[in-house]
Amino acid sequence: AGTGISEAEGKRLEAEFKGILRDTPPFTSFPKLRANESVFFVEPELVAEVKFAEWTKENQLRQASYKGLRTDKNAKEVRLEKTAPIEESIMENGKFEIKGVKISSPDKVIFETENITKLDVIRYYEQVANRMLPYLSHRVLSIVRCPKGISQSCFYKKHPGADNKGIVTIPIISSEGKTEEYFYIENETGLIYEAQMGTIEFHTWGSRVEAIENPDMMVFDLDPDEGMDIEQVRIGVMDIKSILEELSLKSYLKTSGGKGYHVVVPLKPTATWEVINTFARKIAEVMEQKRPDRHTSNVRKAKRAGKIFIDWIRNGRGATSVAPYSLRARKGASVSMPLSWAELNTVAPDEIGMSEALKRINGLDPWHDFFMNNQVIR
Numbered sequence: 044a045g046t047g048i049s050e051a052e053g054k055r056l057e058a059e060f061k062g063i064l065r066d067t068p069p070f071t072s073f074p075k076l077r078a079n080e081s082v083f084f085v086e087p088e089l090v091a092e093v094k095f096a097e098w099t100k101e102n103q104l105r106q107a108s109y110k111g112l113r114t115d116k117n118a119k120e121v122r123l124e125k126t127a128p129i130e131e132s133i134m135e136n137g138k139f140e141i142k143g144v145k146i147s148s149p150d151k152v153i154f155e156t157e158n159i160t161k162l163d164v165i166r167y168y169e170q171v172a173n174r175m176l177p178y179l180s181h182r183v184l185s186i187v188r189c190p191k192g193i194s195q196s197c198f199y200k201k202h203p204g205a206d207n208k209g210i211v212t213i214p215i216i217s218s219e220g221k222t223e224e225y226f227y228i229e230n231e232t233g234l235i236y237e238a239q240m241g242t243i244e245f246h247t248w249g250s251r252v253e254a255i256e257n258p259d260m261m262v263f264d265l266d267p268d269e270g271m272d273i274e275q276v277r278i279g280v281m282d283i284k285s286i287l288e289e290l291s292l293k294s295y296l297k298t299s300g301g302k303g304y305h306v307v308v309p310l311k312p313t314a315t316w317e318v319i320n321t322f323a324r325k326i327a328e329v330m331e332q333k334r335p336d337r338h339t340s341n342v343r344k345a346k347r348a349g350k351i352f353i354d355w356i357r358n359g360r361g362a363t364s365v366a367p368y369s370l371r372a373r374k375g376a377s378v379s380m381p382l383s384w385a386e387l388n389t390v391a392p393d394e395i396g397m398s399e400a401l402k403r404i405n406g407l408d409p410w411h412d413f414f415m416n417n418q419v420i421r
Contacts, residue, residue, distance in 0.1 A: 044093050046158060047109035049375075051394060059112070060085050072102075090116040092398075094158070108158050111398035115405055141165060144209065144235045153192050153243070154376045159397065164370065165238040167397050172231040174404050175368035177414065179234070182247040183213065183225045183255070185363045190241030193372045197243070201225060209236025213252055218360070227252055243372040246363035249319070250312060257312035258319045261420075262364040263326065264354035265303040268347055277387055279330070279338060279351045280304050284384070286329055292418055295410050298392045300371035300379040303351070305364065309416045316360035322420050327353035367410070370397065383409040 048056070063086040076082060090113040095104040139146035139162070149162035168175070189197040203212050203226040210226045210233055217223055228234055237245070249258040263283055267276045280296065283306050287294045295307045310319070327340035330353045339350045357364045365371070365379045377393045378400040386409075395403070 044091070044104075044107040044109035046107075047094075047398070049396065052109075052111075052399070056112075059089060063088055088118050090118050090121055094163070109398075111402055114402065141169060142232050142235045144232060144239050146239055151192070153189060154374070155192060155194055156374055157376050157396070159376050161239075161241070163397070164243065165235060167370065167401065168234050168238045169231070170401055171368045171404055172234055174408065175366065176231065176234065178367045179245055179247060180229055181227055181251045181253065182366075183215070183227050183250075183252065183363075184248075185246040186237060186242045187244035187246075187372050188241040189243050189372050193243065193374070197372050209233045213255075215255065243370050245366045245369045247366050248361070248363055249358060250316075254312040256315060256360075258314070258316060258358065259310050259312040261308040261310060261319055261323055262357045263306040263308075263323065264299065264357055264364065265306070266347075266352040266354050267302055268349055268351070271349070271351065273391060275337060276303060276351060276392075279334075279353075280306060280387060282333060282338075283326065283330055283353070286326060286333075293416055295381065295413060296384055296387060297367055297379055297381045298377075298390065298395055299365065300369070300377040300395075301373065301393055303392050304387070305379070309413050309418060311417060311419050314420045316358075319420060320355070320359045323355035323358040327355040368400065368404075381408070381410045 060083075065084050065086055068084050069087045092110040092113050093104065093107050094110055095107040098104065139149050146162065146165060149160060149165075151161040153159055153161050153164055183201075185199055185201040187197055187199055189195065202224055203210060207226065210228050212224050212226050214222050215225050228237065248255075249260045249262060250256070251259060265276055265279050265283070284294055284296075287306070287308060292308050295309070297305045297307065299305050314322075324340065327338075330338045331340045337350055338353055339346055340353050340355065341347070342352075342356060356362055367379060367381050369379050371377045371379065371393075373393070375393060376397045378395050378397060380390075380395040380400055380403065382390055
C-alpha cells in the first residue's frame with residue numbers, strides 16, 4: 044500500500060514487525076522489485092485493512108491505501124473477497140443504503156490528501172456510533188458540512204432546512220426573546236443521515252434537550268497561540284486538572300483534533316447556564332493568575348500572543364464544543380478523541396486520525412465512567 048501510513052503509524056508498525064521478521068517472502072508468487080527498492084518480509088500474522096480500486100490481472104491491488112491494522116480479525120480466517128450480489132448492497136440509481144439512509148455519491152473524495160471518500164466518512168460514523176451517541180444524541184447541534192470535500196467551501200449550520208429527514212427540530216427562545224428552530228439527532232440513523240448530507244464535524248450544546256437550561260458538562264478548550272511548544276500546553280492541561288481536583292471535580296481529557304486539548308467536566312444538570320459560565324470563567328482567571336506569562340482568559344485575540352487562551356466561553360448558553368469522536372474538517376482527517384490522562388504526554392492534539400480512532404474503539408473506553416459521576420455546581 045503506497046499511501047495511508049502516517050509517521051506515527053509507521054513507527055507503530057515497525058514495533059509490531061520486530062518479532063515476526065523473516066528472510067524469505069511468504070507468497071507463492073512475488074512481484075518484481077522496482078529499481079533501488081528495499082524490501083523486508085514478515086510472517087503473515089497481522090491483518091491490515093486496505094482500500095483499493097481493483098484487482099489487476101496479476102492479482103495485485105491497484106491504488107492501494109492502508110487504513111489500519113484489524114485486531115478483530117484472525118489472519119487464518121481472511122479470504123479473497125467476492126463481489127456481493129448487486130441487490131444486497133446497491134439500490135436503484137446506484138445508491139447505497141446504510142441503516143435505512145440512501146447514500147449518494149459514495150466515491151466522492153472528501154479528504155483529498157488521505158483519499159478518504161464520503162462512504163469512508165459514513166462508515167466511520169457508523170462504527171463509532173455506540174461510543175459517540177451518548178455525547179451527541181439529544182443535544183442541540185451546530186454542524187460543519189463539506190459536501191464537495193474539505194478543500195472546497197465548508198459551512199456551519201445550526202438551523203434545520205428542508206433536508207431535515209433523520210433529525211428532530213426544537214424551538215428555542217434566544218436571549219433577545221426570539222424563537223428559533225434548532226435541531227438534534229436521536230440515534231444512529233440521524234448520525235448516518237447527517238454524514239450522508241456531507242456533515243464532517245458535530246458540535247453540541249453542553250446540555251441535553253430534556254433539560255435545555257441546565258448544562259450537564261463543562262468544557263475548557265486550551266487554545267495555544269501559533270508556534271507554542273506542545274509541552275507548555277500539556278503543563279496548562281495539568282494545571283487546570285489540578286485546580287478542578289482541588290474543588291473535588293473529576294475531569295476528562297480529549298484531543299481537539301486541532302491545536303489544543305479539551306478538559307471536560309461531567310455534571311448533574313442542576314445549575315443554570317449563568318452559574319456554569321461564571322464558574323468556568325473564574326477557573327480560567329485562576330489559571331491566568333497562576334501563570335500570567337503563559338495563560339490568558341481574555342477573549343480578545345490581541346491579548347493571546349504567546350499564550351494559551353483558556354476558552355471558558357464554550358460554557359455559555361448557545362455556545363458549542365466539538366463532540367467526542369467527531370472528525371474535523373482539516374487535512375489529516377483528525378478526530379476529537381477521548382484519552383486517558385496517562386496519554387497526555389504521548390498523544391498530540393491533532394495526532395489521532397480516522398483509522399487510529401477506529402482501532403481505539405475496539406479497546407478500553409477511557410471515558411467509561413463519564414456519566415456515572417454525581418458532581419454538582421451550585
